[in-house]
Amino acid sequence: MPLLTMSQAINNALREEMNVQPNLILLGQDIGPYGGTFGVTRGLYEEFGAERVRDGPLCESSTVGFAIGVAISGMRSVVELEFIDFVGVAMDQIVNQAAKMHYFLGGQVKVPMVVRCPIVGRMGMGAQHSQSLEAWFMHTPGLKIAIPSNSYDAKGLMKSALRDSNPVLFIENAKLYSSKTEVPVEEYLIPYGKAKLVCAGDDLTMIAISGTVPEAVKAVNYLEELGISVELIDPRTLNPLDTDTIVSSVCKTGKLLITHDACKTGGIAAEIGQRVMEEAFDYLDAPIVRVAGLDVPVPSGNAHSGFVPQAEQLVQAVLRLMGKTPDVTALGNYLRETKYTNG
Amino acid sequence: MGITTVGETKKQRDLSREVLLAWYQRMNTIRAFEENAIDLFSKGLIGGSTHPSIAQEATAVGTCAALRPDDLMLATYRGHGQCIAKGADPKFLMAELLSRATGCCKGKGGSMHLCDVSHGILGTNAIVAAHIPIAGGVALSSMLRKTGQVTVCFFGDGASCEGEFFETLNLSQLWKVPLVLICENNGYAISVPVSRSQATPDIADRAKGFGMRNAIVDGNDVIAVYHEVHSAVENARSGNGPTLIECKSTRWERHSAFSAGRYEDPEERQRWQKVDPIPRFRKQLLEMGIAEKQLQFVEDLAKTIIREAVEFALNSPTPSLESLVGGVFAD
Numbered sequence: 001m002p003l004l005t006m007s008q009a010i011n012n013a014l015r016e017e018m019n020v021q022p023n024l025i026l027l028g029q030d031i032g033p034y035g036g037t038f039g040v041t042r043g044l045y046e047e048f049g050a051e052r053v054r055d056g057p058l059c060e061s062s063t064v065g066f067a068i069g070v071a072i073s074g075m076r077s078v079v080e081l082e083f084i085d086f087v088g089v090a091m092d093q094i095v096n097q098a099a100k101m102h103y104f105l106g107g108q109v110k111v112p113m114v115v116r117c118p119i120v121g122r123m124g125m126g127a128q129h130s131q132s133l134e135a136w137f138m139h140t141p142g143l144k145i146a147i148p149s150n151s152y153d154a155k156g157l158m159k160s161a162l163r164d165s166n167p168v169l170f171i172e173n174a175k176l177y178s179s180k181t182e183v184p185v186e187e188y189l190i191p192y193g194k195a196k197l198v199c200a201g202d203d204l205t206m207i208a209i210s211g212t213v214p215e216a217v218k219a220v221n222y223l224e225e226l227g228i229s230v231e232l233i234d235p236r237t238l239n240p241l242d243t244d245t246i247v248s249s250v251c252k253t254g255k256l257l258i259t260h261d262a263c264k265t266g267g268i269a270a271e272i273g274q275r276v277m278e279e280a281f282d283y284l285d286a287p288i289v290r291v292a293g294l295d296v297p298v299p300s301g302n303a304h305s306g307f308v309p310q311a312e313q314l315v316q317a318v319l320r321l322m323g324k325t326p327d328v329t330a331l332g333n334y335l336r337e338t339k340y341t342n343g
Numbered sequence: 344m345g346i347t348t349v350g351e352t353k354k355q356r357d358l359s360r361e362v363l364l365a366w367y368q369r370m371n372t373i374r375a376f377e378e379n380a381i382d383l384f385s386k387g388l389i390g391g392s393t394h395p396s397i398a399q400e401a402t403a404v405g406t407c408a409a410l411r412p413d414d415l416m417l418a419t420y421r422g423h424g425q426c427i428a429k430g431a432d433p434k435f436l437m438a439e440l441l442s443r444a445t446g447c448c449k450g451k452g453g454s455m456h457l458c459d460v461s462h463g464i465l466g467t468n469a470i471v472a473a474h475i476p477i478a479g480g481v482a483l484s485s486m487l488r489k490t491g492q493v494t495v496c497f498f499g500d501g502a503s504c505e506g507e508f509f510e511t512l513n514l515s516q517l518w519k520v521p522l523v524l525i526c527e528n529n530g531y532a533i534s535v536p537v538s539r540s541q542a543t544p545d546i547a548d549r550a551k552g553f554g555m556r557n558a559i560v561d562g563n564d565v566i567a568v569y570h571e572v573h574s575a576v577e578n579a580r581s582g583n584g585p586t587l588i589e590c591k592s593t594r595w596e597r598h599s600a601f602s603a604g605r606y607e608d609p610e611e612r613q614r615w616q617k618v619d620p621i622p623r624f625r626k627q628l629l630e631m632g633i634a635e636k637q638l639q640f641v642e643d644l645a646k647t648i649i650r651e652a653v654e655f656a657l658n659s660p661t662p663s664l665e666s667l668v669g670g671v672f673a674d
Contacts, residue, residue, distance in 0.1 A: 075488070
């Protein structure tokens with residue numbers, strides 16, 4: 001099975017669907033000959049031409065507006081927003097228009113549109129280029145949200161998004177674009193609302209998304225050496241959210257830790273934690289723990305690594321939950337020597 | 344660019360009496376619809392709010408008369424009249440205003456969200472200017488699929504101050520999409536008059552900065568509106584790109600039936616009544632030799648249509664809980 005970067009996997013999904021759907025077009029800035037800010041649309045302009053790979057001006061709001069118009073009138077559109085941080089400029093079109101139009105127009109129109117936007121966290125670009133904003137959209141009925149953490153999931157989820165009749169916010173992660181996973185040559189789709197069991201375990205359930213998944217994998221591997229068995233789940237989609245898988249896991253382990261790069265306050269961990277409280281309170285034998293980004297604007301430069309969850313923090317949080325004291329020196333040594341491979 | 348005046352007799356002759364009478368009927372239907380909507384709102388039968396388009400009937404009817412049945416239209420929350428003008432059945436619109444299950448949007452949209460895809464109406468929108476780029480995208484889609492359809496987008500002077508309006512002028516002209524932008528300048532954005540919201544007196548001028556075809560027309564003159572829009576539609580259909588038409592208009596009623604307070608001065612109100620597009624068109628029709636009796640018949644017919652629409656709406660059930668919680672996602 002070929003190893004593909006997440007960027008190649010998304011590119012392949014777009015190319016395959018553009019080949020079979022003549023009414024599928026791409027809109028955005030720098031998606032043409034330039035190939036996308038992070039190279040995800042590379043080669044598509046050359047293959048499908050300027051009509052279908054439409055480089056446009058900087059106007060995120062109207063670009064999404066045009067994409068909605070295209071989608072409600074017999075075509076399908078994909079918009080690239082260069083950084084998820086710019087989504088605020090297009091917020092009304094996404095949350096008031098795309099998400100709700102099918103409902104408030106009584107089902108007379110459908111909005112088959114994908115808005116691709118990368119989180120560019122953990123890359124030191126500061127307060128307006130490195131945020132994780134997925135929680136904003138979980139608060140919006142009518143919008144599907146994918147947030148893959150590896151190439152395999154990214155391709156399967158993008159393929160499904162490109163066959164869905166609804167608007168999908170597809171949250172990529174620029175830091176993970178170059179990480180590789182095995183991706184089958186044969187076609188496959190990944191359904192929305194089906195979490196991925198990254199590894200099975202018995203002592204504790206850990207939920208991680210997007211940029212925290214690699215950190216969680218590192219932490220889980222280290223904890224395994226200490227004899228602590230963690231069940232790691234990547235929900236992959238936030239709407240629909242696979243609450244069943246999470247709740248079943250908590251019923252088995254009795255403990256839950258949720259981690260994300262976004263600010264802790266109002267983050268998706270609050271929603272996931274509350275759902276578990278509502279459905280599995282009696283199974284919990286410890287308080288639910290959140291390990292999340294700090295509630296401050298993301299600082300620029302590399303000094304900000306402490307502002308988003310690192311494997312070390314996850315290990316320490318798990319050990320506290322298990323009533324154990326971490327050996328800080330051993331942990332540091334281990335993490336320095338471990339390299340992450342996704343998937 | 345001056346205001347197009349009536350009296351271009353050759354153009355008038357091109358339009359048959361039957362056609363003009365049908366327009367007159369539609370204008371009366373819209374007026375009756377809006378008067379009934381205000382009445383139903385005052386009786387507490389319309390939840391939320393409703394935004395009447397009384398005195399703007401000529402723009403709606405003149406514009407839609409210039410379209411093919413398969414042409415597409417998007418409008419704002421002040422869009423009841425435009426939906427009627429485009430061919431929607433007032434019954435289903437009125438039921439929607441009353442949030443009934445038989446409404447065009449199953450009673451889930453309400454007064455501000457009307458839709459009738461079978462008549463090319465792709466929705467009225469309650470976020471000012473948000474539908475302008477969406478209309479641009481619809482036009483782009485028609486262009487790419489080579490359907491020959493033209494998209495018309497109605498909006499007000501208020502929307503012309505929003506960023507998305509300017510963005511769409513740029514994008515639609517850049518891509519030469521078959522779009523006709525109809526700005527109904529009724530003089531007020533809720534309470535703020537254009538003199539305190541617009542840097543230049545004519546909104547149509549904004550198109551010039553984008554190299555876009557543009558025109559100003561007396562929005563109270565249905566025939567003038569028709570000719571101006573017809574020319575813009577033909578231009579768009581021929582692949583020559585969009586036009587911005589500013590229809591100078593008036594708004595008699597408050598912004599919405601829900602709005603508090605008045606803001607126009609009484610003199611201005613009297614002046615508005617003098618330019619009421621319906622008596623004005625009536626006078627023209629009489630001058631063209633259409634009998635008083637015929638006009639009366641059409642006026643009565645319009646009232647009957649709306650009376651039946653109100654009865655239909657009042658006798659319709661409210662949506663079920665199942666319907667209200669469903670349909671968030673399409674299958």
